[in-house]
Amino acid sequence: MILIMQIKPLATRGLTIGDISARTGLAQSAIRFYEDEGLVHPTRTASGQRRFERADIRRLSFVRISQNLGFTISEIRSALSTLPQNRTPTKRDWERISARFRRHLDQRIAQMQKLRDTLDGCIGCGCLSLQKCKLYNPDDRAHSRGTGPRYLMGDTPSDVGK
The missing domain is CATH 1.10.1660.10 (Multidrug-efflux Transporter Regulator; Chain: A; Domain 2)
Incomplete structure (x- = not known):
């Protein structure tokens, strides 16, 4: 078969x-x-x-x-x-x-x-709540790049204001 x-x-x-x-x-x-x-x-x-x-x-x-x-x-x-x-x-x-x-x-x-x-330290949010933030983000310039923790999202202090 x-x-x-x-x-x-x-x-x-x-x-x-x-x-x-x-x-x-x-x-x-x-x-x-x-x-x-x-x-x-x-x-x-x-x-x-x-x-x-x-x-x-x-x-x-x-x-x-x-x-x-x-x-x-x-x-x-x-x-x-x-x-x-x-x-x-x-x-x-x-x-x-x-x-x-x-x-x-x-x-x-x-x-x-x-x-x-x-x-x-400063988490880069632009909140100005810590004395140290004023050194990294005077006058909340990081906010000009958008909301959130700008420096942790990849922005640098040199990028701010551009």
């Missing part, structure tokens, strides 16, 4: 949302949210059930890690949009994204170090 195997199209043989949930640790509602946000693109069966590719496990894991690092959905979507939809991303594909995220993380680390080093 010869058995003939039929190869089913991806829409009927892909991973279910339950499979993806079990593999990534994400709730099914989160996976549906990420789909709505355009981070994954499952196909649908004739009955409307989602079917995911194995590459979606990596994409969703990347989303989870990126969010833990403080990246927004918009930033993550932008990064994932550079990956191919028709094949599993390669090591080189992920290295490109990693380099891009590394630059953002380096900027955040520098900002956090600056915050740590200046936390007990």
Whole structure:
């Protein structure tokens, strides 16, 4: 007796949302949210059930890690949009994204170090509530650049008034 195997199209043989949930640790509602946000693109069966590719496990894991690092959905979507939809991303594909995220993380680390080093003094908000602020921000000049902690947001005293 010869058995003939039929190869089913991806829409009927892909991973279910339950499979993806079990593999990534994400709730099914989160996976549906990420789909709505355009981070994954499952196909649908004739009955409307989602079917995911194995590459979606990596994409969703990347989303989870990126969010833990403080990246927004918009930033993550932008990064994932550079990956191919028709094949599993390669090591080189992920290295490109990693380099891009590394630059953002380096900027955040520098900002956090600056915050740590200046936390007990003027935080650059332009409030003039501390004697030290008058030295860094006379006449509330930092306010001319906008609201918030201007110096911690990247402005410098030399930028103020420009």
